[in-house]
Amino acid sequence: MLPAATRKSSRHGRRLSRRPNNCVSAAYNRRFAIFRPKSMPLDVKTQLTNLLQQALASVAPSATDTQIQLERPRDPTHGDFATNLAMQLAKALKKNPREIAQQLVNELPVSALVTKAEVAGAGFINFTLDAGAKTSVVKAALVEGENFGRSTLGGWQKVQVEFVSANPTGPLHVGHGRGAAYGASLASLLTFAGWDVTREYYVNDAGRQMDILAVSTWLRYLDQHGVSLPFPPNGYQGEYVREMAAQLKHAHGDKYVRPAEAVLAGTPGFPDATRSDDEAKQQREQQLDALIARGKELLGPxxxxxxxxxLTEQLADGRNDLExxxxxxxxxxxxxxxxxxxxVARCVDLLEKNGHLYVQNGARWFRSTTFGDEKDRVVQRENGLYTYFASDIAYHLNKFERGFDKVINIWGADHHxxxxxxxxxxxxxxxxxxxxQVALVQxxxxxxxxQKASMSTRSGExxxxxELRSEVGNDACRxxxxxxxxxxxxDFDLDLAKSQTNENPVYYIQYAHARICSxxxxxxxxxxxxxxxxxSLLSNPRELTIxxxxxEFRDLIDNAARELAPHLIAFYLKDLAGEFHGWYNAERMLVDDPALRDARVALxxxxxxxxxxGLAILGVSCPESM
RNA sequence: GCGCCCGUAGCUCAGCUGGAUAGAGUACUUGGCUACGAACCAAGGGGUCGGGCGUUCGAAUCGCUCCGGGCGCACCA
Incomplete structure (x- = not known):
């Protein structure tokens, strides 16, 4: 077993989590703490399903295990709910679906919930619900407040959501932003739907990329001390690297300065900058590795x-950005x-013991083809270094040993x-x-x-x-x-996002919220x-539609959680705001009749x-005025 | 070449586990502020759901195939 200290043993983890949370995340934690309702009311859909099951039992006793599907028809003349149950049964019963539908309707127990059940179309049964049953949700929303819509779907199972996990080699870009927004919304959604969620960032602080960042910083530092060296075209070019170099210079003067000749000693040198053939590319990588080796030797500890x-600078910067x-x-x-x-070593030993590894050409391979992979993979290179894959296996072993019921990795599509x-x-x-479960983010x-903008971290372009957040705004971005x-x-059109922020649908929803506040x-x-x-005074069609x-909100949450699809919430809110704006423009809420007025305000x-x-799950604020 | 994702209105995208006449935003045309916020609403035109075949009561949705686009196929991370 891995020591419980693993979490603590992450130096960065310990240091970072000691910092006081800012208000955003503190509020966030309160908002999405585990919630255990004493009891959940039987919702309308469940009640309808029960009624149908009873009807089914008397009409077709042999087919009582048929799954009852209830949907909300798009067309309002089709009632509030519809079921295709009769059509599903048609084949087994060898009868006309409409006939079966009629029998089901006849056998449907009497209920205050349903005011009308009729056969329609090819054999649908359309239900019209009692107005009181429909508007009862209004009271539920008022009473349950910020818990309205929560569900118990997850049964408080432990789930880990790992996301972003970008190499701390430079600022987060727009692509990372997408993974961040998706992961954070998904985590909130799962919490809301009854899971016990841990949000985790895997810090790739070992390996070559970090060395490249370090050597890039050092070379900029040398340059700022007048030590003239060619900067690697395959190093990190960004301005932030110069800034880190300047910090080093400011804090430690010329402590890390070494003569150019010493740095270059024994290195193959960079090929001509104009060459782009494979050989030149390979030589550039070799030279970069040589410079790293020189740095380690010349600087020692x-x-x-x-x-x-x-590492610390970039990680802190990223964390701050994300918060x-x-x-x-x-x-x-x-x-x-x-x-x-x-x-990592223990993991590899374990695989070895289980007979899943073999040695070839001096490297240790994992026989992943046994498990359906297209080829075997190296876990330990000829030079003795473990591959990224090896540490990733260890990471997953650790995840599983921490006892999660479910582990969700959110990866970029390039990792599929x-x-x-x-x-x-x-x-x-x-x-x-x-x-x-791996969720790929395109x-x-x-x-x-x-025109397409470049997204390469190394090139610095x-x-x-x-930048995106400051130009577009956090809410609009999320x-x-x-x-x-x-x-x-x-396709993220920057010009559109920047110049036409008022047309972003987020304002449409926030505007509905602000109007209601007013x-x-x-x-x-x-x-x-x-x-x-x-x-019961809410009787006009717009009010009943709303x-x-x-x-639908409860169903929506469950569905979105099952599908790992927080985008469904965004579309739902757009619809809801639309219904509200339509009603607002058609009817006055603050009418003279106090009873009607209160009913409308309640809605x-x-x-x-x-x-x-809904917006809380998506990480979007709800201003009272705009 | 193989694998994964995708193709829906001029543009950007929804479409839940197959359901009824395929939707929204935007753009375009027209109308609505002496009533609670016009960052809003109402109305209109706009479609071979990439093509074809199949599965069935029913297909944008499932299967096969072709066309087109993206990504991946390291002793990199």
Whole structure:
């Protein structure tokens, strides 16, 4: 077993989590703490299902295990709910679906809930519900408040959501932003739907990329001391590297300065900059590795300092950026800790013992083809270094040993080829790979002036998440990301996002919220009294449509959680806001009749509550005025 | 070449576990502020759901195939 200290042993994790949470994440934690309701009311859909089951038992006793599907028809003339049960039964019973439907209707127990049940179309049964049943959701929303819509679907199972996990080698860019927004919304959604969620960031603080960042910083530092050296074209070019170099210079003067000749001693040198053939590329990488080796040799223990300085700066910068974006992590897990605690070595030994490894050409291979991978994979290179795959196996072993019922990895789409080997490794370790679910987030392609913008971190030409946030705003960013399915390619038109922020649908929803706040202020009553409002006065079609939309909210949460699809919430809220705006323009809420007035305000407040709960999951704020 | 994601209105995208006449935003045209916020609403035109075949009471949805786009196929991370 891995020591419980693993979490602590992440140096970064410990240091970072000691910092006081800022208000964003503190509020966030309160908002999404585990919630255990005493009892959940039987919702309308469940009640209807029960009625249908009884009818089914008398009409077709042989087919009582048929799954009853209830849907909400698009066309309002089709009632509030519809079922295709009769059509499903048609084949087995060898009867006309309409005939079966009629029998089901005849056998349907009498209930105050249903005012009309009729056969329609090819054999649908359409249900029209009692107005009181529909509007009861308004009171539920008022009473349950910020818990309205919560569900018990997850049964408080422990689930880990790992996301972002970007190499701390530079600022987060727009692509990371998408993973961050998706992961944070998903984590909130799962919490809301009854899971016990841990949000985790895997810090790739071991390995070559970090060395490249360190050497890039050091070379800029040398340059600032007048030591003239060619800067690696394949190093990190960004301005932030110069800034870190300047910090080193400011704090430590010329402590890390070495003569150019010493740095270059014995290195092959960079090929001509104009060459782009494979040989030249390979030579550039070799030269970069040689420079890293020279740095380690010339600086000795000070190399570690430079390395750690760069890591600490970039990690802190990323964390700060994410917190400002409303994206909070419970655990920052260090890859280096997996090596330090010996888990990687232990993991490889375990695989060895189970006979899943073999040696070829001096390297140790994992026989992943046994588990359906297209080829075997190296876990330990000829030079003795473990591959990233090896530490990733160890990381997953650790995840499983922490006792999660479910582990969700949110990866960039470019990692999809990685899934089968990780699944294979988990299985090889004797663990249940079905507990792992990988959600792939497709790339965000930025367009600027109608042209694709580069997103390479090394070249330094990228739009950072921070830039995007400051130009577009956090709310609009979060919502823009949430507005499409995560596995869908995203064309992010910067000019559009920046110049036409008023057209972003997030304002449409926030505006509905602000309007309601304004009405409530003018109504000037006591909110608690609304719970006793006579909701039977809500009788016009718009009001009943809104009430029925509110009823959908619970189902929506469950569905979105099952599908790992927070974007469904964004679309739902857009619809709800639309229904509200239509009603608002057609009817006056603050009418003279106090009973009707209160009923309408109650409905408006229920809408407001639903918007709040939905936007909270998406990490979007709800201003009272705009 | 193999694998994964995708193709829906001019553009950006929804479409839940197959359901009834395929939706929204935007753009375009027209109308609505002496009533609670016009960042809003109402109305209109706009479609071979990439093509084809199949599965069935029923297909944008499932299967096969072709066309087109993205990504991946390291002793990199």
């Amino acid at each position: 000070d190399w570690t300092y430079v390395h750690r300085h760069a 400002e974006f409303g994206v909070h992590f419970d655990v920052w897990f260090s890859e280096q800790a997996l090596f330090d605690t010996g888990l 080829g990685y899934i089968s080997r990780v699944n294979g490794a988990i299985t090889a370790l004797g663990l249940d790979a079905k507990k792992l 790339f965000a392609v930025l367009y600027r002036n109608g 990228f739009v950072t998440l921070r 919502f823009f990301y949430a507005l499409r399915k995560s596995d869908q390619h995203l 009405v409530v202020n003018q109504w000037a009553g006591e909110l608690a009294t609304l719970e006793d409002a006579d909701l 009430a029925s939309k509110l009823t 408006a407040v229920a809408v407001r509550q639903t918007i709040r709960n």
